[in-house]
Amino acid sequence: MESQSTDELIVCIISQVLKAAPGTVTAESSMDTVANWDSLAQLNICMAIQEQLNAAMEIDDIAEATSVRALSAVVARSRAPR
Amino acid sequence: MKAHLISNVTMQPFLQYLEPFTVSVGDFNSLQELFDESSTAAAPETTHVLCLFDTDALLGDACYGLAEPARPWQFLESLDAFCERYPEKIVVANTFCIGSNRITNFLEVIQEASLGDLEHALNDRLRRIARERRNLAIVDIEPLFRRYGEEQLVSTVFWYSGRVRFTLLMFRLLAERVKQVLSAYGNKSRKVLALDLDNTLWGGVLGELGPRGVALSEDGQGACFRDFQRAVKGLKATGVLLAICSKNNATDVDEIFERNSMMILSREDFVAIKANWEPKPQNLVDIAASLNLGLDSFVFIDDNPVERGLVASSLPEVAVPDFPDRLDALPRWFIDNVVRPYFGRYRLSDEDRAKTQQYRANEARRELSRKLDVDGYLKDLGIICRLRIDDPESVVRASQMTQKTNQFNLTTLRCEIPEIAKYQESRDHALIALEYEDRFGSEGIVALSMVDLAQSRIDNFLMSCRVIGRKVEDRLLEGVLDALKAYGAHKVVAEFVPTSKNLQVATFYDAHGFTVVSEEPSGRKVYERAI
Numbered sequence: 001m002e003s004q005s006t007d008e009l010i011v012c013i014i015s016q017v018l019k020a021a022p023g024t025v026t027a028e029s030s031m032d033t034v035a036n037w038d039s040l041a042q043l044n045i046c047m048a049i050q051e052q053l054n055a056a057m058e059i060d061d062i063a064e065a066t067s068v069r070a071l072s073a074v075v076a077r078s079r080a081p082r
Numbered sequence: 083m084k085a086h087l088i089s090n091v092t093m094q095p096f097l098q099y100l101e102p103f104t105v106s107v108g109d110f111n112s113l114q115e116l117f118d119e120s121s122t123a124a125a126p127e128t129t130h131v132l133c134l135f136d137t138d139a140l141l142g143d144a145c146y147g148l149a150e151p152a153r154p155w156q157f158l159e160s161l162d163a164f165c166e167r168y169p170e171k172i173v174v175a176n177t178f179c180i181g182s183n184r185i186t187n188f189l190e191v192i193q194e195a196s197l198g199d200l201e202h203a204l205n206d207r208l209r210r211i212a213r214e215r216r217n218l219a220i221v222d223i224e225p226l227f228r229r230y231g232e233e234q235l236v237s238t239v240f241w242y243s244g245r246v247r248f249t250l251l252m253f254r255l256l257a258e259r260v261k262q263v264l265s266a267y268g269n270k271s272r273k274v275l276a277l278d279l280d281n282t283l284w285g286g287v288l289g290e291l292g293p294r295g296v297a298l299s300e301d302g303q304g305a306c307f308r309d310f311q312r313a314v315k316g317l318k319a320t321g322v323l324l325a326i327c328s329k330n331n332a333t334d335v336d337e338i339f340e341r342n343s344m345m346i347l348s349r350e351d352f353v354a355i356k357a358n359w360e361p362k363p364q365n366l367v368d369i370a371a372s373l374n375l376g377l378d379s380f381v382f383i384d385d386n387p388v389e390r391g392l393v394a395s396s397l398p399e400v401a402v403p404d405f406p407d408r409l410d411a412l413p414r415w416f417i418d419n420v421v422r423p424y425f426g427r428y429r430l431s432d433e434d435r436a437k438t439q440q441y442r443a444n445e446a447r448r449e450l451s452r453k454l455d456v457d458g459y460l461k462d463l464g465i466i467c468r469l470r471i472d473d474p475e476s477v478v479r480a481s482q483m484t485q486k487t488n489q490f491n492l493t494t495l496r497c498e499i500p501e502i503a504k505y506q507e508s509r510d511h512a513l514i515a516l517e518y519e520d521r522f523g524s525e526g527i528v529a530l531s532m533v534d535l536a537q538s539r540i541d542n543f544l545m546s547c548r549v550i551g552r553k554v555e556d557r558l559l560e561g562v563l564d565a566l567k568a569y570g571a572h573k574v575v576a577e578f579v580p581t582s583k584n585l586q587v588a589t590f591y592d593a594h595g596f597t598v599v600s601e602e603p604s605g606r607k608v609y610e611r612a613i
Binding site: 040043044046047048050051057058059060062063 | 092094095098237239240242243244246249250251
């Protein structure tokens with residue numbers, strides 16, 4: 001349940017940042033499948049996720065977490081007790 | 083308007099917050115556009131250049147004491163040169179702000195030539211450039227760091243992954259400031275702050291608690307109101323007019339001004355006091371009429387949401403900000419939500435500082451005019467008009483006047499400071515300002531004309547409505563004709579461009595010896611007159 005709702009939140013944030021029509025971004029989307037999800041958009045997406053979901057990003061996440069699933073894992077990791 | 087952003091760091095995430103403005107952004111390290119004549123920043127269609135830079139990135143090794151801090155100084159020189167070379171562009175730059183990662187930590191406090199000293203010296207130079215180059219506007223980011231702290235405003239992870247220095251919070255705050263500076267620079271600020279009294283200027287209901295019973299003190303809730311009054315009085319000192327619009331007995335209000343020693347604001351601080359039981363929209367309309375100002379110059383503050391709603395719905399031109407929920411937030415709310423958005427000023431003129439006194443003197447003049455016939459009145463006023471031709475001191479005021487004057491304005495040509503400066507500096511143009519004084523006091527510059535001498539054409543002719551009916555416009559026109567004659571002109575061309583507000587001057591040129599040479603269906607008329 002938790003993971004699913006995080007996916008939804010991330011889809012919502014990405015859609016906002018990319019100004020994408022509803023349905024364009026889904027839980028299966030990644031940088032390779034969405035047209036204007038480029039490296040600058042990735043930066044904007046990560047900044048928005050960090051702020052809105054209070055996620056602690058690492059330097060490599062920004063280059064590597066380029067799909068909804070991977071971003072969701074970043075959020076889950078930063079929420080897990082250390 | 084076409085704005086272009088240059089920086090030495092990644093600023094793309096910032097652009098979303100500048101809406102509704104669309105802003106293009108330079109390539110990586112685009113500060114070099116400042117000295118590249120083929121750059122977008124230098125292109126003629128670019129009207130605004132946002133030069134938002136990161137100080138630490140500019141310092142590089144010098145941040146760690148490993149090099150001499152040459153680059154920020156070079157940057158300042160190129161910024162200065164750019165502003166000089168393109169006086170018609172408005173350039174917005176932030177202040178220098180060096181991060182707290184300082185290797186010298188304890189030494190920093192006592193060390194000579196420390197980073198703190200450097201920051202101070204750089205900002206000092208930046209301010210001096212802005213004072214000299216009238217097209218440079220500065221956004222001071224240091225107060226943001228003081229309020230929110232570096233932890234919240236600077237991002238380390240996005241810095242190392244993508245050279246983004248700031249957090250989204252900082253981008254939002256910076257965008258708000260940039261937009262405010264842009265509108266303050268065009269002098270599009272409001273003029274009048276109309277205030278409710280009970281639970282707005284003091285706590286409690288005056289009619290019930292009496293002049294000494296209301297909450298207004300140096301501690302507790304009363305201190306929130308007292309600090310709020312201090313801030314309101316401070317705003318007045320920048321040229322904003324204050325008015326009272328409240329439901330109270332006028333005698334109670336008289337009494338609190340006389341008897342409550344905790345009042346910061348005095349009766350003399352207000353240009354109009356409407357304390358009665360009439361609907362507030364009606365009172366605001368009356369105040370606007372008595373000041374000869376439009377309602378779009380007004381901001382109304384009232385703690386009561388019903389009164390706010392009534393004013394907002396019946397007078398949509400009036401700005402009606404929400405009142406804060408918490409009293410302790412009142413003074414800060416006033417600065418953030420009222421002063422900066424509605425009364426942002428980039429430069430002050432002497433006329434601004436004396437504004438309340440001028441409006442009050444106007445009241446005294448009106449009093450005199452009721453007693454005398456017009457010619458007798460004008461004679462009795464002892465009017466002195468002084469023409470200031472091509473005086474650089476008039477430029478700021480002139481720009482304000484072109485932005486704000488609606489009624490006595492023949493062409494309603496709105497001009498920002500760089501355009502006015504062109505008239506002032508060029509030998510083939512003239513900036514003619516008229517300074518007014520009478521036995522009630524000085525009004526400063528009240529009338530203005532911008533003349534293209536080479537084309538024998540009056541581009542702009544306008545006068546403040548404060549002095550309408552005193553034949554000041556005749557003196558200004560004489561000055562314009564004299565300037566044209568001195569330049570060698572034999573005739574003069576002038577124009578009337580109708581708007582919804584300037585119909586009172588529709589026949590101004592007809593009444594001053596000009597003849598119509600063409601007229602358009604829009605009502606725009608071109609006139610000519612021999613000199």
